[in-house]
Amino acid sequence: MKHHRTRATLTSTGLGLLLMAPGCLPDLPGTDDEWGGTLDETIGDELGETTFGEEESSSEEESSSEEGSSSEEESSSEEESSSEEESSSEEESSSEEESSSEEESSSEEESSSEEESSSEEESSSEEESSSEEESSSEEESSSEEESSSEEESSSEEESSSEEGSSSTEEESTEEESTEEESTEEESSEEGTSEETGNEEFCGLVMHSRRSLIETAPAALDGTSLEELLAQAASTTDLVADADFTYTRLFDSFTTSDAGVLAGGSHCDDELVDGQATLNGFPLACPRDEAEHVSDLDSWFPVAYVNRFDLAAADGSDCGEQRVIMASNSLGRAFIIFEARIPNPTPECGPAACMPVATFWAKLGQMEDPVERGEQLRAAFLHGHEDLEAAGFEPFMTGVNMTFGSGQIRTNTFDDNPWTLRQFEFTTEDDRLGVVEVPVSNNSQARLWNDLDDHPAGLACRASILANLDSLVSDNVARMDLPLAPACFAAESRDNDGEIDYAEALLAGSGEFEASLAEKLEELGSDLSPVEVANRAAFASNCMGCHANANGFDLGHGMSAPSSMGFVHVNELFTQTCDGLPCFAMSPALREEFLPDRESVMEDYLDEFCEAVCDPSGAADADALLLGPATVGLPDGYTPLDELLAWEQAYEGSLAPLTMGGRPRSVH
Incomplete structure (x- = not known):
């Protein structure tokens, strides 16, 4: 079965079916092992200042099998080098066995x-x-x-x-x-x-940076926001009008009267007592970001990100692939394109995702950043030969970032306070439109206070209790808190005490605190309600992870890892990797998140490198026929509440967990 990306639209008919779409844990992680340099950080003001040590990776190993397959392995320590040489030796031995005509x-x-x-x-x-x-x-x-x-x-x-x-x-x-x-x-x-023919991928070696994230300017050069938006439209059979789509995105930061274009999303579309809201939560309106409508050419790429760790456990999708773009034309602003990649043959289960995993594993073997950049642009924008042969379209296809799949997020400092917002692609006649939606699994602190009168408060506290088990892991990379869609905030912003969940909890009557303690006891956890509230502030609030929860006490002697002054990839500073400059990454990325994502990839490669198609996933394959990869982008004129309701029902029919064992709805 193939996914047919013919243009189609969802109308209001039959939309009785809101995704608990991905949350806000950082987009990018990493270790010092493969960096070619150590990073000493002094985070100052909002931006932070960075100085770099002079250590460089002490060994780079290259090995090639007799058939010409190469496995380039690097190590920052003699111990790792020795380990990887053994691995390389085993691979060569394996290759010799395979290449020998007698064996x-x-x-x-x-x-x-x-x-x-x-x-x-x-x-x-x-x-x-x-x-x-x-x-x-x-x-x-x-x-x-x-x-x-x-x-x-x-x-x-x-x-x-x-x-x-x-x-x-x-x-x-x-x-x-x-x-x-x-x-x-x-x-x-x-x-x-x-x-499936996956046997040829056995023995591939992951690189702890290049197989997970690319931040080298030499590899990123040549990718423009205009091209990305045009490709997102044309690969979905729409007119490639990047200016229109871009204007729709930033017109949402102003009122309908002040907007450049009529229609689309504007921040005053939903008013309650004269206050701009979205999903029943306040939305700052208007903001200076609206002035970006005239600077499409000011954006530049700072990272390609491999989020294969978000792949559904049943293989109904193959995780997310992301591009981060930045602009300093007004202040500091970022757009993150988070494309969820559909499995082209879902009846084969997770094994059919192997081409995506091996694409990144092979990138880790390429030392030349220019060569990596060519491969990445093909995969993300134009179509990579190996991926297309397996049925995968370019990652930045519009249907991969809409209701029921991925999303687009903005992270902006052009106005105060800092804010993160979320959007989905739609169609507007023959062009690619954009609709603003609530920020998935991101909630306000007031919901932890049982004396607060927010209409969704009771339901959200019940949702917190029901999903509390996702916070008890001591692996900070896997802490999360999926929530009911009614709890999703309009934006994640740096003000109004929206981040300190523990403070809000202690301001309540004590009943919700007691309920949390009882639930933790049921789960066999000795965490306190305050510690679990701190974990939620870090793991399920974008602002918490990016800044305000840094250093929070998470219990068991742990504290929340640090960002890099509101960001996890810093477009203003570089660090040395492979002897070349790369955009700098936060301690949370290097020390916590990338290592965990690497382990998920390695486990997958080990488990599925000899896998065969398993037709037991046929029911999931049938469910996917109802999804965006086949049905197409929804009509932007459909009421937002209907689109969110359809999304919630559709996502509810798919696997609840990722390959890493986390809820699929958060990241």
């Missing part, structure tokens, strides 16, 4: 017939199944004929996927074609799964 036929699945190796010397083993050049070579035609007949007569124990692979390779002659039909019939009768 090819002794792959795992064909090990039951070692005597066949002499006649199958040039026949295709399981590892060769992904290489069409071998199946078409003249050398194997005669031995294939012989080996395939032996295969049929002596090995019923081989999986149907091997038989399908063998039959595909036997198409070169009429006699082999007959054998292929016979093999396909056997495969159909047995009803077993089909090989």
Whole structure:
């Protein structure tokens, strides 16, 4: 099954179906191990000042198998270098085994017939199944004929996927074609799964930075916001009018009367007693960010981000891929494009996401930032050959950032206070529109005070209790708090005491505090209600993670890690990586988040490098046919509450957890 990205729209008809869309844990993490330098930070004022040590990575290892496959490995310590050399040695040994014509036929699945190796010397083993050049070579035609007949007569124990692979390779002659039909019939009768060819990816080595995030200007150069918006439209069969889409985005920061364009989102669309609101929470209106409408060319990229760790546990999607753009034309402003990548063959489960994981793993082996940049621009904007062959469209496709998939976020300092807002792509006739939505899983502190009279307060406190287990982990990278959509704030901003959940909790009657203590006891946790409130302020509030909760007491001797003066990737400073400048990253990214995301990727590669298609995910595949990757972008003229209701119901039909074991709705 393929996802068909033909343009379609959702109308108000049948929209009885709000995603608890991703929350606000940082977009980017990392360790010092592969940086080529140490970072000493003195965060001052809002921006912070950074000085850098002179240490550089002491060893860079390159290894290549006899087949020409390379695995470049770097290490900042002799201990890691030694470990990676062993890994490299094992990979070379593995490659030699695979490349040897005498040992090819002794792959795992064909090990039951070692005597066949002499006649199958040039026949295709399981590892060769992904290489069409071998199946078409003249050398194997005669031995294939012989080996395939032996295969049929002596090995019923081989999986149907091997038989399908063998039959595909036997198409070169009429006699082999007959054998292929016979093999396909056997495969159909047995009803077993089909090989994905992932074996070639076994042994890939992750790089602790390049396989997770790219912040080197040399790799980022050449990517413009205009091109990104144009591609998001054209890949969704819409007119590529970047100026229109960009204006829609920043027109939302002013009133409908003052807007440049009629229609679309404006900050005064929802008024309560004369106060601009969204989802029942206050929204600052207007703001200076509206002046950005005339500076499309002022934006530059600061990071490509791999969020494969957000992939659904059932493989219904393959995580998120992100681009961070920055502008200093008015002050400081960022746009983060957070594209959720649909699985092109969801009936195969997580195994079908392997091309995305290996794309990034292979980037880690490329030392040249210019070469990495070419690969990244292809994958994100124009279509990467290897990814397209597996059914993946360019990551920055419009349908990957709409209701039921990903999102767009702005993080701006052009006006006071600092604010983060969230948007979704829609269609407006034949052009790409933008609609402002509440910030997913981001709530205000007042909801922790049971004496506060907010209409959603009671329901939100119930939601906090129901999801409290997601805060008890002592891994700060996996702390989170999914919430009911009624709790989502209009924006995450630096004022009004919206961040100090513990203070709000203690200002209440004490009943909610007691309920929290009781729930924590049920969960077997010795955390106090105040400590868990601090964890929530850090893990489920954008402002908390970016600044205000830094240093909060999280219990068990832990404190919330630091950002870099409101940001996690700083466009104003660089640090040395691979001997070249890279945009600087926060301690939280380097020391907490990237290492955890690396472990998720490594576990996935280990588990699925030999995986086969598992048709048990057919029900999930059917559910995805109702999603944006197939249905297309929704009509921007549809009322927002209907779009949010549809999103909530649709997301509720998919896997609740990510491959990393966290709720899919937060990050």
